[in-house]
Amino acid sequence: MIPSVLPTYSRAPLSFVKGEGSWLIEQDGRRFLDLGAGIAVNALGHAHPALVAALTEQAGQLWHTSNLYEIPQQQELADRLVALSFADTVFFTNSGTEACELAVKMARKYFYDMGQPDRTEIITFSGSFHGRSSAGIAAAGSEKMTKGFGPLLPGFKHIEFGDMEALGAAITDTTAAIMIEPVQGEGGIRPVPDADLKQMRALCETHGLLLIFDEVQCGVGRTGKMFAHEWAGVTPDIMMVAKGIGGGFPLGAVLATENAASGMTAGTHGSTYGGNPLGCAVGNAVVNIIGTDAFLEDV
Numbered sequence: 515m516i517p518s519v520l521p522t523y524s525r526a527p528l529s530f531v532k533g534e535g536s537w538l539i540e541q542d543g544r545r546f547l548d549l550g551a552g553i554a555v556n557a558l559g560h561a562h563p564a565l566v567a568a569l570t571e572q573a574g575q576l577w578h579t580s581n582l583y584e585i586p587q588q589q590e591l592a593d594r595l596v597a598l599s600f601a602d603t604v605f606f607t608n609s610g611t612e613a614c615e616l617a618v619k620m621a622r623k624y625f626y627d628m629g630q631p632d633r634t635e636i637i638t639f640s641g642s643f644h645g646r647s648s649a650g651i652a653a654a655g656s657e658k659m660t661k662g663f664g665p666l667l668p669g670f671k672h673i674e675f676g677d678m679e680a681l682g683a684a685i686t687d688t689t690a691a692i693m694i695e696p697v698q699g700e701g702g703i704r705p706v707p708d709a710d711l712k713q714m715r716a717l718c719e720t721h722g723l724l725l726i727f728d729e730v731q732c733g734v735g736r737t738g739k740m741f742a743h744e745w746a747g748v749t750p751d752i753m754m755v756a757k758g759i760g761g762g763f764p765l766g767a768v769l770a771t772e773n774a775a776s777g778m779t780a781g782t783h784g785s786t787y788g789g790n791p792l793g794c795a796v797g798n799a800v801v802n803i804i805g806t807d808a809f810l811e812d813v
């Protein structure tokens with residue numbers, strides 16, 4: 515008989531009832547040092563007092579209104595992320611997968627509006643992971659994720675991780691973007707060499723492509739910079755963020771330059787929950803701490 519929870523996960527036989535900083539407490543009282551951090555989510559540990567305060571304070575005021583109205587907490591978080599990054603504008607999601615969806619849509623809309631509607635192809639890399647939506651699995655392209663789920667969203671070309679020659683050769687007049695995790699997460703914590711990120715930026719300049727960084731797992735302070743690509747001294751046009759930005763509250767974001775985001779006008783995209791007051795109150799508390807030099811120097 516199928517379990518009442520859809521059996522898509524193979525779970526460890528552990529059930530945690532409490533978290534304290536870097537520790538998880540199992541229901542039988544055993545304490546575990548939490549090196550997994552909820553798959554790179556609990557960037558400030560469990561039950562961080564500033565996050566608990568932000569969440570409970572906001573929960574007593576207003577949880578949700580929808581994006582039909584102004585959301586001051588969202589505005590504040592967007593302003594902060596813009597100030598802390600290459601980006602001019604931010605869209606909030608509930609997850610990394612949703613951020614991937616928008617990154618793909620944004621890139622395609624950009625070229626559509628430029629009068630190049632055939633320029634839809636996005637180059638991605640072996641070992642990558644961009645989430646479990648139809649676009650996310652098509653982007654990553656591994657058999658493990660895609661088998662049985664066809665027809666896959668078209669428009670992705672997969673290159674061997676690290677093969678810069680193949681990348682150069684793969685670019686055609688239908689290429690829209692290069693999408694890459696500056697440090698592959700699910701692929702085994704594989705950093706992309708700074709020189710390769712620089713070369714990708716240069717290829718994008720030469721061919722008029724958009725550079726998309728997926729910092730869902732490697733971003734938000736995990737490398738000791740607010741965003742991992744800062745080490746290489748290059749910036750993307752579009753970046754996906756999630757996981758750590760909410761410290762455990764489901765929150766994601768797409769950051770983009772004004773140019774890359776130029777096609778995303780009113781009505782072209784949306785989310786019921788993305789960027790709601792509760793999520794953004796927590797996001798602001800996270801960024802208040804992680805987005806400071808003093809914190810990042812200690813990572």
Ligand SMILES: Cc1ncc(COP(=O)(O)O)c(C=O)c1O
Pocket residue numbers: 553608609610611612614643644645646695699700728729730731732756757
């Ligand atoms: C690099 C990367 N992109 C996207 C995702 C998908 O994020 P989510 O699980 O929040 O949808 C993940 C999740 O592990 C990830 O590591």
